[in-house]
Amino acid sequence: MRFWRKVIAITGKDAVSEMRTKEIVPSVLVFALLVMVIFNFAFGARQEMMALIAPGVLWATFAFAGVLSLNRSFVLEKEDGCLEGLMVCPVSREVIYVGKMLGSLLFLLIIEAIALPIFAFLFNLAVLSLQIVVITVLTTIGFVAVGTLFSALAVNTKARELVLPILFFPVVAPIIISAVRASGLALSGEPWSGLSPWLQIIGAFDAIFLVVSFLVFAFVIEQ
Amino acid sequence: MVMNMEGTNSASQAWAVEVQGLVKSFGSHLALRGIDLEVREGECVVICGANGAGKTTLIKVLAAIMNPSSGRVLVNGLNLKDNAEEVRRRIGVVTHQTFLYGNLTAYENLEFYCRMYDVPRRKERIHEVVAMLGVTSRLYERVGTLSRGMQQRLSIARCLLHKPAIMLLDEPETGLDQQAISMLWKALPTEGEGKCTIILTTLNLERGLEVGERLLILDKGKIVYQGSTEALDVADLKEAYQHSMRVGV
Numbered sequence: 001m002r003f004w005r006k007v008i009a010i011t012g013k014d015a016v017s018e019m020r021t022k023e024i025v026p027s028v029l030v031f032a033l034l035v036m037v038i039f040n041f042a043f044g045a046r047q048e049m050m051a052l053i054a055p056g057v058l059w060a061t062f063a064f065a066g067v068l069s070l071n072r073s074f075v076l077e078k079e080d081g082c083l084e085g086l087m088v089c090p091v092s093r094e095v096i097y098v099g100k101m102l103g104s105l106l107f108l109l110i111i112e113a114i115a116l117p118i119f120a121f122l123f124n125l126a127v128l129s130l131q132i133v134v135i136t137v138l139t140t141i142g143f144v145a146v147g148t149l150f151s152a153l154a155v156n157t158k159a160r161e162l163v164l165p166i167l168f169f170p171v172v173a174p175i176i177i178s179a180v181r182a183s184g185l186a187l188s189g190e191p192w193s194g195l196s197p198w199l200q201i202i203g204a205f206d207a208i209f210l211v212v213s214f215l216v217f218a219f220v221i222e223q
Numbered sequence: 224m225v226m227n228m229e230g231t232n233s234a235s236q237a238w239a240v241e242v243q244g245l246v247k248s249f250g251s252h253l254a255l256r257g258i259d260l261e262v263r264e265g266e267c268v269v270i271c272g273a274n275g276a277g278k279t280t281l282i283k284v285l286a287a288i289m290n291p292s293s294g295r296v297l298v299n300g301l302n303l304k305d306n307a308e309e310v311r312r313r314i315g316v317v318t319h320q321t322f323l324y325g326n327l328t329a330y331e332n333l334e335f336y337c338r339m340y341d342v343p344r345r346k347e348r349i350h351e352v353v354a355m356l357g358v359t360s361r362l363y364e365r366v367g368t369l370s371r372g373m374q375q376r377l378s379i380a381r382c383l384l385h386k387p388a389i390m391l392l393d394e395p396e397t398g399l400d401q402q403a404i405s406m407l408w409k410a411l412p413t414e415g416e417g418k419c420t421i422i423l424t425t426l427n428l429e430r431g432l433e434v435g436e437r438l439l440i441l442d443k444g445k446i447v448y449q450g451s452t453e454a455l456d457v458a459d460l461k462e463a464y465q466h467s468m469r470v471g472v
Contacts, residue, residue, distance in 0.1 A: 002341070005338070006338065006339060009335060009338040009339060013324065013327070013331075013335050016326075016327060016331065017324060017326045017327060020326045020327070020365075021326050076324075076326075079324075079325065080320050080321050080322065080323060080324075080325065081318060081320030081321070081322050082322055082323070082324055084283075084288050084316075084318075084320070084322060085322025085323070085336075085381075086339075087287075087288045088286050088287070088288060088311055088314065088316045088322075089311060089336070089339035089340060090308045090309070090311040090312035090339070090340060090341075091308065091339055092308065222288075222289060222290050
């Protein structure tokens, strides 16, 4: 119980900070919308083409937006030594990891919740289905599980904006590919059973990287 | 070589901090080269040395922010390696960085740290420490809008919230004017009931002599001088300090 009270304190602190500054959600959302609009204009209005490329466009958008959002997560902690402030508190490193991860998850889910209806409007596709929502939530959990770990690693480097994507994208490639395939099937009207192999891959990725990131986070931030 | 080592304690005395053979390396660079240090409960030990001497690294290891490469650190008899969380609960850290979130108000920052340290009766405790440090009137302002001196006072408030037995102060005067420095020292529990054990690092030798009961000079990750400030050999001290500063530069 004490673990979760402190996790909530960290996530809550990040949420209050974001509500004040609006540094992450609005700017990343604008970026995501711009990417979608550019793709929309680039591929024209042919419906058959849209259905084909839409899953790729959706996940390319969310992946780039995710990196931008995750990059900011630990940058705010570096200002005035706040990460060290957290590290001198009598809490396990895992509390810091889970607290920061839930904060990033919350911000990304808000961005996706706003971006999905706009995507549906721009591409004239039925992306607001339960299947797409489940795929999005599961994939985002995997994203932030890995991204929070790498963000903590990258924040101590000089070229952190470059380091995070270089580390992040090769690792999350399997989950992005699975999300694209599952979304494609969902958009073409496949039932849940058709999506199941891809959802299993996404679920396994989430489980593995949540556990691994949870366990190695202490080594990453303690230098 | 240590120029003046004083046996200041009997073996039976309780040590607040015991450091044995502490080594910290970053790749091939040795930041700390076998530090041995004992600090009595309630003692104020000052560590002087040039930039890069290893002062901040030593504080970070004692605060359990960094793991030592080798050696042993005991805090109130607890091994840092095995009891890091319990050790952190007994320690308060103030550095030239405030550890405060600029976007949050002073109250929100202090409440957050109260939650992290499981401080009971949070509201009362926050009002108690801010009154002690004279920052009550700025409690609901965002930290980012406050002056450097005010932020540093809040940083001390943050450090005192959980009533630490040991305070680690890493160049806390950096960026402060004389008035703020004077307030900083008045705010620290250095006397009477609730007196803390203090380990202070500073570049300012005069300040070290003024506030410390024992003074150490760190040079290239090693203690090169150690002695009581009351009975120190000023010539030895100055020679050791000037040597360390020359090497540091």
